Amino acid sequence: xxxxxxxxxxxxxxxxxxxxxxxxxxxxxxxxxxxxxxxxxxxxxxxxxxxxxxxxxxxxxxxxxxxxxxxxxxxxxxxxxxxxxxxxxxxxxxxxxxxxxxxxxxxxxxxxxxxxxxxxxxxxxxxxxxxxxxxxxxxxxxxxxxxxxxxxxxxxxxxxxxxxxxxxxxxxxxxxxxxxxxxxxxxxxxxxxxxxxxxxxxxxxxxxxxxxxxxxxxxxxxxxxxxxxxxxxxxxxxxxxxxxxxxxxxxxxxxxxxxxxxxxxxxxxxxxxxxxxxxxxxxxxxxxxxxxxxxxxxxxxxxxxxxxxxxxxxxxxxxxxxxxxxxxxxxxxxxxxxxxxxxxxxxxxxxxxxxxxxxxxxxxxxxxxxxxxxxxxxxxxxxxxxxxxxxxxxxxxxxxxxxxxxxxxxxxxxxxxxxxxxxxxxxxxxxxxxxxxxxxxxxxxxxxxxxxxxxxxxxxxxxxxxxxxxxxxxxxxxxxxxxxxxxxxxxxxxxxxxxxxxxx
Numbered sequence: 001x002x003x004x005x006x007x008x009x010x011x012x013x014x015x016x017x018x019x020x021x022x023x024x025x026x027x028x029x030x031x032x033x034x035x036x037x038x039x040x041x042x043x044x045x046x047x048x049x050x051x052x053x054x055x056x057x058x059x060x061x062x063x064x065x066x067x068x069x070x071x072x073x074x075x076x077x078x079x080x081x082x083x084x085x086x087x088x089x090x091x092x093x094x095x096x097x098x099x100x101x102x103x104x105x106x107x108x109x110x111x112x113x114x115x116x117x118x119x120x121x122x123x124x125x126x127x128x129x130x131x132x133x134x135x136x137x138x139x140x141x142x143x144x145x146x147x148x149x150x151x152x153x154x155x156x157x158x159x160x161x162x163x164x165x166x167x168x169x170x171x172x173x174x175x176x177x178x179x180x181x182x183x184x185x186x187x188x189x190x191x192x193x194x195x196x197x198x199x200x201x202x203x204x205x206x207x208x209x210x211x212x213x214x215x216x217x218x219x220x221x222x223x224x225x226x227x228x229x230x231x232x233x234x235x236x237x238x239x240x241x242x243x244x245x246x247x248x249x250x251x252x253x254x255x256x257x258x259x260x261x262x263x264x265x266x267x268x269x270x271x272x273x274x275x276x277x278x279x280x281x282x283x284x285x286x287x288x289x290x291x292x293x294x295x296x297x298x299x300x301x302x303x304x305x306x307x308x309x310x311x312x313x314x315x316x317x318x319x320x321x322x323x324x325x326x327x328x329x330x331x332x333x334x335x336x337x338x339x340x341x342x343x344x345x346x347x348x349x350x351x352x353x354x355x356x357x358x359x360x361x362x363x364x365x366x367x368x369x370x371x372x373x374x375x376x377x378x379x380x381x382x383x384x385x386x387x388x389x390x391x392x393x394x395x396x397x398x399x400x401x402x403x404x405x406x407x408x409x410x411x412x413x414x415x416x417x418x419x420x421x422x423x424x425x426x427x428x429x430x431x432x433x434x435x436x437x438x439x440x441x442x443x444x445x446x447x448x449x450x451x452x453x454x455x456x457x458x459x460x461x462x463x464x465x466x467x468x469x470x471x472x473x474x475x476x477x478x479x480x481x482x483x484x485x486x487x488x489x490x491x492x493x494x495x496x497x498x499x500x501x502x503x504x
Contacts, residue, residue: 045117045118045119046101046105046119049097049101049119050098050101050102053094053097053098053101054098056094057091057094057095057098060087060090060091060094061091063087064084064087064088064091067080067083067084067087068084070084071084092128092129092132093128095131095132095135096121096122096127096128096131096132097121097122099131099135099369100119100120100121100122100368100369101119101121103369103370103371104120104368104369105119105120106243106374107243107374108120108368109368110378120368122365122368126365127365129365130364130365130366131364131365131366131369133364134364134365134366137417138417138418141417141418141448141449141450141451142450144448144451145448145450145451145454146454146458147450147454149458150222150454150457150458153222153457153458154219154221154222157221157222157225158218158221161225162221169188170187170188170225170228171185171186171187171188171224172185172186172188172268173185175260177237177256177257177260178253178256178257178260182237182238182239182240182253182256182257183217183237183238184217184235184236184237184238184257184260185217185221185224185235185236185237186233186234186235186265186268186270187224187225187227187228187233187234187235187236188228188233188268188269189201189228189231189232189233189269190228190229190230190231191231192231200266200269200270200271200274201231201232201233201269201270201271201274202231202232202233202270202271202274202276202343202474203232203233203234203235203261203265203270203271203272203274203275203276204227204232204233204234204235204276204278204474205234205235205236205237205257205258205261205275205276205277205278206220206223206224206234206235206236206278206279206280206283207237207239207254207277207278207279207280207283207284207286207287208220208236208280208281208283208453209280209281209282209283209284209349209453210241210281210282210283211281211282211370211371211372212241212242212247212250212282212285212371212372212375213241213242213243213371213375214241215238215239215241215282215283216238217236217237217238220236221236222457222458223453223456223457224236226456226457226467230467230471232474233265233268233269233270235257235261235265235270237253237254237257238253239253239254239257239286240253242371242374242375243374246374246375246376246382246386247286247289247333247375247376247386248333248334249333250286250375251286251289251290251293251333251334252333252334252337253334254286254287254290255290255294255333255334255337255339256334256337258275258277258290258337258339258340258342259337259338259339259340261275261340262275262338262339262340262341263340272340273341273343273485274343274474275340275341275342275343276342276343276344276345276346276474277290277291277342277344277345277346277405278345278346278348279345279346279347279348279350280348280349280350280452280453281348281349281350281351281419281449281453282350282351283350284347284348284349284350284351284352285350285351285352285354285388287345287347287350288345288347288350288352288388288427289386289387289388289391290339291339291342291345291404291405292388292391292392292404293330293332293333293388293391294332294339294403295399295400295403295404296327296330296391296392296395296399297330297331297332298400298403299395299398299399299400299403300323300327300328300330300395300398302400303323303398304323322397323398324394326381326384326385326390326391326394327391327394327395327398329381329385330385330391342405343405343406343407343474343481344405344406344407344408344409344473344474345405345407345408345409346408346409346411346470346473347408347409347410347411347424347427348411348412348452348453349411349412349413349416349418349419349424349449349452349453350410350419350423350424350427351372351419351423352387352388352389352423352424352426352427353387353389353390353423353426354372354376354383354386354387354390355383355384355387355390356423356426357372357419357423358372358373358383360420361373388427389426389427389430392427392430392431392433392434393430395434396430396433396434399434399435401434401435401436402480404431404434404436406438406478406480406481407438407439407440407473407476407478407481408428408431408436408438408439408440409440409442409469409470409473410424410427410428410439410440410441410442411424411442411443411444411452411466411469412424412425412442412443412444412447412452413443413444413446413447413448413449413451413452414443414444414445414446414447415445415446415447415448415451416447416448416449416452417448417449418449419449421443424441424443425441425443428441437478437480438476438478440469440473442469444462444465446461446462447462456470
């Protein structure tokens with residue numbers, strides 16, 4: 001796909017609706033009392049409405065094909081056609097209301113004052129129409145990506161492979177990596193017969209999607225099993241999700257999982273020098289945010305240290321450090337966990353410009369049922385702090401690229417209706433802008449959002465290409481990384497030499 005075709009009609013800068021400077025930031029919302037939170041929680045009518053809507057929706061949906069056929073029959077169609085039109089309107093509203101009743105009741109908009117009495121529901125025909133179109137697009141993506149077959153294949157593997165007598169040779173389950181019951185699974189690599197005894201395998205830590213709400217490590221079993229057969233150690237952690245935590249809690253969990261991996265993965269035949277972070281969908285957003293936030297804060301602190309003059313006692317300090325408001329406010333979430341050195345990062349169909357994605361969701365009419373606003377916001381300042389592209393853009397003058405993973409791979413589908421491929425293009429441009437040379441952008445014209453992940457779980461037309469690209473990426477060692485390892489090896493040799501002389 002030509003670069004000109006990719007960039008035409010799309011801005012390659014982050015959305016500037018909320019700038020770091022010059023535009024007032026919405027103040028962080030004050031903590032609400034338990035009574036106020038309870039008043040905006042799920043209405044008591046939500047559950048009864050679900051109990052009525054679900055069977056009614058299923059019944060009319062089953063009758064819909066018969067009504068459609070009957071509307072074509074003379075005489076019968078005189079009665080069937082109006083019924084068909086009424087059923088169509090009902091199904092559209094019922095679909096939207098079911099989504100709102102299950103996804104939008106825990107944190108409705110602050111201006112909706114009837115949450116205690118009435119569920120938060122869409123009544124506008126135009127919004128219902130947009131929600132219905134988006135639902136159909138997602139269903140089409142699921143069907144075209146064989147999601148149903150993948151679901152049953154996952155259950156098969158969980159029972160017969162991971163639940164079998166020899167499962168302990170394949171995976172170590174339920175490893176506690178942080179307090180609070182946060183656990184992960186480690187999949188052992190299939191050993192290469194030509195590999196020497198004791199050889200350590202590259203490591204992949206996989207963070208899946210799920211709209212920031214429902215990711216579970218059990219859902220990553222198919223991908224983990226496939227990559228373990230290729231000779232990789234695969235770590236799949238559980239991260240807390242919204243509404244239990246917001247993005248800050250998710251980043252903290254990922255930092256803890258990465259710290260555990262850096263300390264313990266040798267015990268599972270993994271090479272600590274080859275830890276690769278792999279994120280999909282919302283997991284790609286959290287993965288990118290974790291490493292970029294760490295690099296931005298550390299680079300900013302170094303910038304302050306280099307440019308803050310030593311002032312004699314009794315004199316006022318005058319600094320001219322040009323750091324934007326958003327970067328000054330940035331902090332590392334979960335800083336108590338230290339990140340290991342990450343050899344590379346693979347991001348598939350990720351959200352990197354949260355502001356732009358919020359605008360897309362608003363245009364599609366799903367902003368009130370998507371978890372993005374509630375997981376990252378609600379204030380504009382909080383949204384910016386959860387936005388990897390804005391952190392990169394705001395820190396481009398001071399960011400030390402050596403603090404980022406040395407190589408990046410961005411993968412997106414040309415037919416992704418949920419997260420447009422321009423998100424990945426933007427991220428690639430920004431990474432190059434801060435001095436990252438090893439950034440690989442892979443765009444697949446016919447691939448969808450779910451299809452990008454499905455191609456890594458079962459055989460599709462893109463599967464061989466996906467796997468080969470990722471294998472080549474993991475095996476590739478940038479020149480800067482080669483030089484760094486040489487320096488470390490030489491430093492280690494000098495230390496051992498001094499230690500030996502000391503003993504003599």
